Amino acid sequence: MIKVDHLHKQFVSNGISINALNDVSLEIQEGEIFGIIGRSGAGKSTLIRTFNLLERPDTGSISINQLDLLSLDTTALQQARQKIGMVFQHFNLLSSRTVEGNIRFPLELAGQLTDAEINARVTELLALVGLSAHRNAYPAQLSGGQKQRVGIARALANQPELLLCDEATSALDPETTESILQLLQDINQKLNLTIVLITHEMRVIRQICDRVAVLDKGSVVETGKVIDVFLFPAHEVTKSLLAETGLHLDPTLLRKKHLHDGLLLKLTFTGEAALNPVLDKLSREHQIHYNLFQGAISEIKGESFGQLIAGIKADHLSSAEILAVFAAHGVKTEVIQ
Numbered sequence: 001m002i003k004v005d006h007l008h009k010q011f012v013s014n015g016i017s018i019n020a021l022n023d024v025s026l027e028i029q030e031g032e033i034f035g036i037i038g039r040s041g042a043g044k045s046t047l048i049r050t051f052n053l054l055e056r057p058d059t060g061s062i063s064i065n066q067l068d069l070l071s072l073d074t075t076a077l078q079q080a081r082q083k084i085g086m087v088f089q090h091f092n093l094l095s096s097r098t099v100e101g102n103i104r105f106p107l108e109l110a111g112q113l114t115d116a117e118i119n120a121r122v123t124e125l126l127a128l129v130g131l132s133a134h135r136n137a138y139p140a141q142l143s144g145g146q147k148q149r150v151g152i153a154r155a156l157a158n159q160p161e162l163l164l165c166d167e168a169t170s171a172l173d174p175e176t177t178e179s180i181l182q183l184l185q186d187i188n189q190k191l192n193l194t195i196v197l198i199t200h201e202m203r204v205i206r207q208i209c210d211r212v213a214v215l216d217k218g219s220v221v222e223t224g225k226v227i228d229v230f231l232f233p234a235h236e237v238t239k240s241l242l243a244e245t246g247l248h249l250d251p252t253l254l255r256k257k258h259l260h261d262g263l264l265l266k267l268t269f270t271g272e273a274a275l276n277p278v279l280d281k282l283s284r285e286h287q288i289h290y291n292l293f294q295g296a297i298s299e300i301k302g303e304s305f306g307q308l309i310a311g312i313k314a315d316h317l318s319s320a321e322i323l324a325v326f327a328a329h330g331v332k333t334e335v336i337q
């Protein structure tokens with residue numbers, strides 16, 4: 001488990017001080033895929049870099065599996081860092097070394113295995129990331145996706161407990177992103193590896209993360225299960241990050257246009273309600289009339305959901321009764337107007 005408490009980090013550049021981290025506290029559970037999102041400059045990279053002390057906070061504490069990183073001497077910190085792998089947006093491979101040479105590098109630095117053991121470990125890692133055929137290739141001979149696979153194999157070389165990914169798929173096309181996400185999910189499950197990832201791509205969060213934290217101006221403004229945060233974003237920054245994905249419905253435009261004399265509701269269907277024709281059923285059983293204005297139907301980490309903005313009217317039901325009928329069928333409602 002990663003536990004950070006009250007982290008503060010200030011940078012001073014050209015006489016101007018910036019609070020890159022402003023009282024950040026977070027807990028990330030073992031085996032979780034945890035996403036961090038936020039606008040550019042929000043402090044995401046600074047935060048993730050404190051997890052292996054590439055960045056030292058000014059105040060606060062960081063512990064990984066109960067090991068207090070700030071209390072470690074240089075040797076102990078080096079050992080702790082071997083259990084924390086990191087993957088970068090631009091891969092950061094050594095161009096003069098082959099794929100094998102790049103993956104061997106952290107194993108040579110750790111100095112714990114014989115040459116034969118290193119060879120065996122490289123073979124194993126190459127198979128894990130699907131690059132066995134490219135052992136002797138140089139980075140320049142690889143595609144972006146293949147380079148990132150080398151980056152991931154190298155990060156996994158010393159059997160880390162934690163993998164940090166800073167925009168690991170941001171330089172890749174959608175199809176390659178898909179295959180790297182699949183690989184990250186596979187290793188998360190096979191190795192029970194905790195993964196913390198930063199991304200500006202909401203679909204990355206939606207597809208593989210269990211929980212997400214939203215950073216803004218150095219502070220965590222929202223955190224929770226992805227399905228909760230994405231379906232019921234509370235903070236303006238979260239809403240604006242989700243706006244581009246079409247996942248967050250924005251009813252503000254509709255208010256003016258809304259001529260319906262009933263209720264204007266945001267309806268959220270999750271679990272059973274997402275899989276059954278609930279609206280149709282209620283419409284027939286309770287003579288509820290609906291007029292759909294906006295909608296999104298999709299999946300978050302394999303879980304289906306539907307979210308609709310609808311004008312709702314029922315001749316024989318009060319507004320409170322309409323809301324009660326939806327609630328009784330597992331549909332969450334938010335009254336917009």
Ligand SMILES: Nc1ncnc2c1ncn2[C@@H]1O[C@H](COP(=O)(O)OP(=O)(O)OP(=O)(O)O)[C@@H](O)[C@H]1O
Nearest residue numbers: 011012013018020039040041042043044045046047
């Ligand atoms: N070494 C540094 N020296 C001075 N300022 C820095 C340094 N590193 C980061 N900052 C500043 O701290 C703030 C947070 O930066 P950080 O790189 O953590 O943001 P980010 O959320 O990762 O942004 P992006 O999405 O653009 O990568 C920014 O205002 C940035 O300019």
Ligand SMILES: [Mg+2]
Nearest residue numbers: 044045046166
């Ligand atoms: Mg960054």
